[in-house]
Amino acid sequence: MELDKIEIILEKYFQGESTIAEEKELKDYFSSPNVAQHLQQYQPLFGYFSQVKEQKSTQVPESLVRTDKAIPLQTKKRNxxxxxxxxSVVVLLGIGTYYVSEKNTPPVVAQTELGTYDDPEEALAATQKALALLSNKVNVGIESVQYIKEYEQSKNKIFKQ
Structure with missing residues (x-):
């Protein structure tokens, strides 16, 4: 029964769900001489933990000791x-600049009268002029499409699809 309990606690340990008391129980079990054979693979893991716990390091390794003067740590205090x-001054200057520039810009005038004609003949002439311009632009586009059609026909003749 104790072996089943140890296996359950071991599974919880590897899932990260074990408590400190359960971990202590695992360490005690794996440090004892009677560990089940199929669980002996975990014995070095828990043996290492108990070994490191007993080991106290009071000496600093020589590679970390500096022989020259210690570097004084000075922190800069900012006010x-x-x-x-x-x-705050920068924000206020930005707001002031915005309001001054808004006062100097001329107001937008509503132009509701654009595009209206009192004389019908004048309106007809303006409309014909606009439509002629549109027609010219459309004809240029159609000519470009004709070149593409000729290219497609030549390509089909060469590659014979």
Whole structure:
């Protein structure tokens, strides 16, 4: 029965769901001499934990010891009050510049009278002029399409699809 309990706790340990008391029970079990044969593969893992716990390191490795002078640590203190005042001044200058530039711009005039004609003949002439311009642009586009059609026909003759 104890073996089943250890296996359940071991599964919880590897899932990261075990408690500290259960982990202590696993360490005690794996440090004892009577570990089940199919669980002996985990014995070095828990043995390492208990071994490291007993080991105390009071010496600093020589590779980490510096022989020259220690570097003094100086922290720079920034005065937060001055920074906040400077930021406030910048914001106020931006707002002031915005309002001054808005006052200097001329207001937009509503142009509701655009495109209206009192004389019908004048309106007809303007419409014909606009339609002629549109027709010219459309004809240029149609000519371009004709070139593409000729290209397609030549390509089909060469490659014989």
């Amino acid at each position: 937060v009050a001055w920074l906040s005042i400077a930021a």
